[in-house]
Amino acid sequence: MSWQDTFKKWKSFDQLDAQLKQQLMEIANSEKGLEDAFYKPLTFGTGGMRGILGPGTNRMNIYTVRKAVEGLAIYLEENYRDAQSRGVAVAYDSRYMSKEFAVETAKVLGNHGIKTYIFESIRPTPLLSFAVRHLQAAAGIMITASHNPPEYNGFKVYNEDGGQVPPDEAAEIISKVNDVENELTIAVQSQKEVERQGLLKWVGEEVDQAYLIELKKLTKMSQQSSDFSSLSIVFTPLHGTSHSLIMKGLQQLGFQNIHVVEEQATPDPEFSTVASPNPEEHQAFSMAIEYGQQVDADILIGTDPDADRLGVAVKDGSGSYQVLTGNQLGTLLFEFLMRYESDENRKNGRLVKTIVTTEMGRAIASDYGVKTIDTLTGFKYIGQKIKEFESSGERFLFGYEESYGYLIGDFVRDKDAVQAAMVACEMASYWKSEGKTLLEALELLYDQYGYYLEDMTSLTLKGKDGAEKIEKILMDVRENPFTSIGGLKVHYLEDYQKQERYNVNTGEKQQIHLPEENVLKFLLENNAWVCLRPSGTEPKMKCYYGVTSGSGQESAAMIEALKVELDNRIQVIIK
Structure with a gap:
């Protein structure tokens, strides 16, 4: 389905949330705005999803949240026989729509007969992690966009151990989420009904005290x-x-x-x-x-x-x-x-x-x-x-x-x-x-x-065009790797997508025993290093630098030389 068709589906949906319908009308004459809101589903990655609030499949709203919860519910039903009784712990922060999204979570889970524990008021992410373990829940959800700007919110999934779901587990959940065909028609219970059935439990300060x-x-x-x-x-x-x-x-x-x-x-x-x-x-x-x-x-x-x-x-x-x-x-x-x-x-x-x-x-x-x-x-x-x-x-x-x-x-x-x-x-x-x-x-x-010094630069590249530019940067550097950066020779290239460590001097290759990820790291002489990594939660290309020397002044000069050369290379690629 094209983004235009998806937009029409939302526009013609009779029961569309009134606030979202109004926001949709406000961008109805902006083709670029509509395309960005509908050109893809909001990415549900290894830690969950994060995005701008508003109408559309590429936005955080009650329908994209319901879709994520529906996929998680199906995953829990298939993998945990006791998921209904153990339930899911949910916490939320101070952002717009955070508590509303928490309640929407309970309304979807309740339709599956799965109990939800929601804190009565805002709580930190680490307390949610603790609550999953303390309540012996089958999973946890944190409604937060961390430190993103005010227009964002997010949805993080935790496993029964209280940790963010690792890649293998996340892949199964993502598959279930992606299988949900129509986010607009997901069945939900009312808040009153899930409370009446004991499927929504409000949590006070007992978890805080523990x-x-x-x-x-x-x-x-x-x-x-x-x-x-x-x-x-x-x-x-x-x-x-x-x-x-x-x-x-x-x-x-x-x-x-x-x-x-x-x-x-x-x-x-x-x-x-x-x-x-x-x-x-x-x-x-x-x-x-x-x-x-x-x-x-x-x-x-x-x-x-x-x-x-x-x-x-x-x-x-x-x-x-x-x-x-x-x-x-x-x-x-x-x-x-x-x-x-x-x-x-x-x-x-x-x-x-x-x-x-x-x-x-x-x-x-x-x-x-x-x-x-x-x-x-x-x-x-x-x-x-x-x-x-x-x-x-x-x-x-x-x-x-x-x-x-x-x-x-x-x-x-x-x-x-x-x-x-x-x-x-x-x-x-x-x-x-x-x-x-x-x-x-x-x-x-x-x-x-020794004087260890590190730095990080990030380039914000929003929307569909930005995502394509980030991919282009990594592809170019992977296909045409540095032999030196900032006057320091490259000794090794670690390509985490290939899960391979390449010795530039000998041509020897070693396997990297870490999950596959689109990240490149150059190990340089004098224990310096440079790493290129797209952010998993923001539309950013991130570049990390690390050096060590005998003085702060020397380390600062080394860092600056690395940053200048890498920035010049990136600008050439995206232009």
Whole structure:
């Protein structure tokens, strides 16, 4: 069916939701707008789907959500005999339509006789992961678009282990979703009916309390009766879901000097005080920095709207605040945790990181006798490794990715900003007692292991044309690979689509034992590397860079040379 035919099908559907019908009429005279809304179904990928709100098959709306839930319901019926009684846990964030989509989920699942547990109010993504395990549900769904702009929402699927579904499982679910022929005519129960039948259970704070008990067990220093009351903390939830859990978590550890950025404490789907509700972007800390200067804070912490990512800013030598990168914070957290880990746990302990995360963690892990395991980008792969460790006898110690995602305790199987906030504040308190800031602690690590520096650039290419350009970039670089980048010779090319590592010097090929993905990584001399990867959740081409040298100035110059050459190549390709 052409996009024109699909548009006509929606336009002529008598029972079309009134709001969507009005929005459809508003773009009825824009051929480009209609094509983008209808030229394909919204991609249901390995972690679920994410898209712009509005009418159309390529948009987030009640009908595309129903289609996703219908496919999941059929998958659960075919794979879990007890799916109806175990049910599905559902949480949602502060975005437009989030609660409505959660209820639509229950209405579809209810038609299959499958119970749904929905939180009474907004909750962080990591709590959903915990809830799946705590409630022993057959699956979980998180309604969120994470840190995307306000016009987006999303739908993430979790398996019974509480992790985002891995590729093999996702492929089966995607197949069932794609088999649903008409998203407009999916049978649903009414909300009143599923509530009457006991198929929609509203969840209060009982899951929060169970999570907080596990959270308290993560503390290292409080076991030694440390005094956290003197640490001055500024906290911003960036209009999202983390306020309640982070405040309770910090207070139960003994942190008292906490200053909340009140203007950003209220949930707001417009994220009206920031250009982007993403702690990866330093502008998101503008208000927190103002508060920090007023109260002379030791540490500033900020979470993205669904509270799976944490950003941290700390004082530099001049009294200003510097936002740590995800790699820097992850490295500091891991090294701090290893100080308190027993020799026995380190022997079979594992650090798990992604292929685009700093190599500094590997150097520190090696020093502590800990093995490092690499995964593809996406915390679902880290969660999958934790599950494997249950039968292999390996012990999960820490997992992280460069995009501000961290996990310490495996009672959650996704990145967890609440956990990370607790340990970050504990770590800041430790280093304060040693007379140092976190930046000074980081410099000590650089002195010991070398000056590791990483960066990432992204090129936004929206719509159908953008998707074609992203594919063109990767195809061109794959067919005409670099022999050097930024003056550094290429030693290896890792092609994750071919699952192959190619030695440029000898021609030798080795298999990469990771899932297939359209990603290219160049390993260069002097332990430098460059990786090209299309975003799985946004219309972006992402390029990652990593170097190490004896000084920050030298590393910065190396990074810049890599970025300039790669950017020039990409511009030539897309023009």
